[in-house]
Amino acid sequence: MHTEEILRRTFAEISLDNLRDNVRALKGLVPKKFFFCPMIKSNGYGHGDIEVMQVLQEEGVTQVGVALVEEGIHLRQNGFRHVDILVFGITGQHGERSMIEHNLTPVISSFHQIKELASLVPKEKSPYGVHIKFNTGMNRLGFEADEVKKVTDMLKEYPHLEVKGVCSHLSDGEDASFLDGRSSVQFRIFQKIATHFPKNVGLHIHNSAGFLGSVATNDQCWGKSLNVSPHLKWGVRPGIALYGVYPSLSPQDLAQLEVQGVRLKPCMVLKSEVVKYHRLKRGQRVSYGGTWEAQRESVIGVVPIGYADGFGRNFSNKGQMLFRERRVPVVGTVCMDYVMIDLTEVLGDNFGSVGEEVVLFGKQGAAELSVDEVAKTADTIPYELLTCIGRRVPRQYVTGSI
Numbered sequence: 429m430h431t432e433e434i435l436r437r438t439f440a441e442i443s444l445d446n447l448r449d450n451v452r453a454l455k456g457l458v459p460k461k462f463f464f465c466p467m468i469k470s471n472g473y474g475h476g477d478i479e480v481m482q483v484l485q486e487e488g489v490t491q492v493g494v495a496l497v498e499e500g501i502h503l504r505q506n507g508f509r510h511v512d513i514l515v516f517g518i519t520g521q522h523g524e525r526s527m528i529e530h531n532l533t534p535v536i537s538s539f540h541q542i543k544e545l546a547s548l549v550p551k552e553k554s555p556y557g558v559h560i561k562f563n564t565g566m567n568r569l570g571f572e573a574d575e576v577k578k579v580t581d582m583l584k585e586y587p588h589l590e591v592k593g594v595c596s597h598l599s600d601g602e603d604a605s606f607l608d609g610r611s612s613v614q615f616r617i618f619q620k621i622a623t624h625f626p627k628n629v630g631l632h633i634h635n636s637a638g639f640l641g642s643v644a645t646n647d648q649c650w651g652k653s654l655n656v657s658p659h660l661k662w663g664v665r666p667g668i669a670l671y672g673v674y675p676s677l678s679p680q681d682l683a684q685l686e687v688q689g690v691r692l693k694p695c696m697v698l699k700s701e702v703v704k705y706h707r708l709k710r711g712q713r714v715s716y717g718g719t720w721e722a723q724r725e726s727v728i729g730v731v732p733i734g735y736a737d738g739f740g741r742n743f744s745n746k747g748q749m750l751f752r753e754r755r756v757p758v759v760g761t762v763c764m765d766y767v768m769i770d771l772t773e774v775l776g777d778n779f780g781s782v783g784e785e786v787v788l789f790g791k792q793g794a795a796e797l798s799v800d801e802v803a804k805t806a807d808t809i810p811y812e813l814l815t816c817i818g819r820r821v822p823r824q825y826v827t828g829s830i
């Protein structure tokens with residue numbers, strides 16, 4: 429936990445209790461023997477990797493995923509010695525050496541990675557657990573599907589590498605519930621790949637969308653009914669859902685999840701304050717380039733958050749914030765450290781108090797601006813918004829819901 433004094437009143441308020449509820453809800457959907465690997469890369473999607481890991485550990489999670497070796501080392505150095513940390517990113521020989529040193533689990537995507545790792549594993553750490561990734565349509569990382577025989581042949585040469593898991597990644601997990609979706613093509617390819625590996629190897633392909641889409645499809649109870657298609661029995665790597673943000677599923681899938689009682693709780697509220705007010709005459713302009721011009725006498729509030737904090741320039745003249753539980757527009761260009769809002773509708777020609785709270789996303793009293801909605805106004809997605817909240821924005825952990 430952060431213990432240093434928080435000076436800045438622009439901060440991300442985070443509820444670890446909500447996170448815990450989400451972990452329980454998601455984990456509860458997965459039968460015990462299934463592979464369950466929450467993704468906590470990029471500082472736990474902006475929520476704080478250590479704090480998130482602590483909750484996961486308390487909830488009995490035994491494996492997590494990161495993108496970088498450095499992210500794995502950070503977890504190890506903060507005392508998480510026993511959890512299995514899967515490193516999904518490709519790294520060079522130097523990174524592989526560090527991975528082994530810190531007992532991180534490589535997710536292998538290339539032949540030379542197999543060879544390098546095999547040459548680096550010391551006797552006392554053999555057999556060293558690895559996961560093998562296949563490309564089934566995302567065309568990012570992973571061996572090609574038609575390389576599976578070559579992969580298994582090569583692995584036979586290196587018995588000190590032990591395949592613990594075989595995985596792939598969905599490019600369109602949102603369509604996992606459709607029989608004719610792109611995911612279904614990936615599922616079929618992955619299913620064939622799986623037949624080349626022993627039955628005890630963990631198979632995992634689902635991200636939040638694939639996972640929850642599949643849960644929505646099977647109203648019996650996910651993975652438990654006998655006639656489910658095989659992909660329902662594959663392990664899951666939920667990321668965004670863990671943090672209480674729904675993936676973009678179809679309205680039917682979302683309704684089905686609701687029926688099944690799956691309710692995710694957002695874990696973060698991004699807050700700031702008004703540090704100064706201005707009264708503008710009609711025709712006066714705001715911020716760099718004067719891209720917003722007052723059409724009437726206006727009251728403008730100055731909010732000390734900017735693109736250096738992850739509140740990007742795309743919000744210029746587009747974004748909204750909550751002030752006194754009402755939506756107010758962002759006016760003018762977003763600066764590095766500041767952004768201005770038009771408070772005329774709420775305050776008339778009065779000023780509010782210095783230090784009055786502003787919410788950039790999340791709840792303020794009865795009002796709410798979801799991170800999803802806010803992301804859309806800047807043509808982005810909640811993932812980007814959450815992971816780009818800057819290091820200089822303090823994370824303030826609160827008990828209870830938010």
Ligand SMILES: Cc1ncc(COP(=O)(O)O)c(C=O)c1O
Binds near residue numbers: 516635666675
């Ligand atoms: C390999 C891998 N698995 C799982 C996830 C989790 O995805 P999501 O946050 O959509 O659940 C990601 C995230 O990008 C990923 O890269």
